[in-house]
């Protein structure tokens with residue numbers, strides 16, 4: 001995509017986010033935009049940063065590490081948002097600022113052990129399987145409180161909130177209900193710490209509903225960079 005189009009997409013996205021955040025009764029006046037840059041080149045990320053974006057989300061570790069290294073001259077904030085295999089935790093712990101997809105204690109423990117102690121704690125969101133889909137990763141609502149307590153005790157992690165990818169429903173009221181449940185789940189764990197303030201939910205297609213229901217972070221790929229080829 002050429003830089004002019006990219007810059008237009010980003011301006012349009014910012015305006016969409018601003019307008020909905022203003023309209024939402026929940027009261028998040030600022031919503032963080034994580035630009036999902038999986039499958040995009042380092043050059044595209046550089047161009048997006050030139051348009052003012054600072055937060056980038058990646059799902060595939062090998063691909064991400066290559067880009068993080070190529071872009072180390074820029075002050076970017078890197079978010080890991082993909083499924084986590086236990087044998088990949090070291091690269092995530094070493095090279096990312098945020099992880100949105102922690103869904104089990106074993107992965108959390110490894111991330112904490114492998115976080116270089118000279119770095120600030122890794123900022124963690126727990127992924128919740130809010131629609132109960134067998135094919136999706138994420139902790140169940142029932143097991144969430146226990147996992148949250150475990151993460152809070154790990155020295156090199158900081159629990160910041162929750163992430164979800166609700167099932168794509170035809171019916172917006174069902175989507176709304178899923179996002180609303182996430183807000184309830186966040187409220188349920190907030191007593192564990194004052195820094196638990198993040199609801200990472202909403203992508204290009206369902207961003208408006210997510211923000212209306214209290215998203216503090218949206219993860220947007222195609223809405224910024226255009227359709228993905230893979």
Ligand SMILES: *Cc1c(COP(=O)(O)O)cnc(C)c1O
Nearest residue numbers: 036081203204219220221222223
């Ligand atoms: C790919 C991806 C997104 C972005 O999806 P778009 O529809 O391109 O906005 C957001 N979150 C996660 C976890 C993803 O894997």
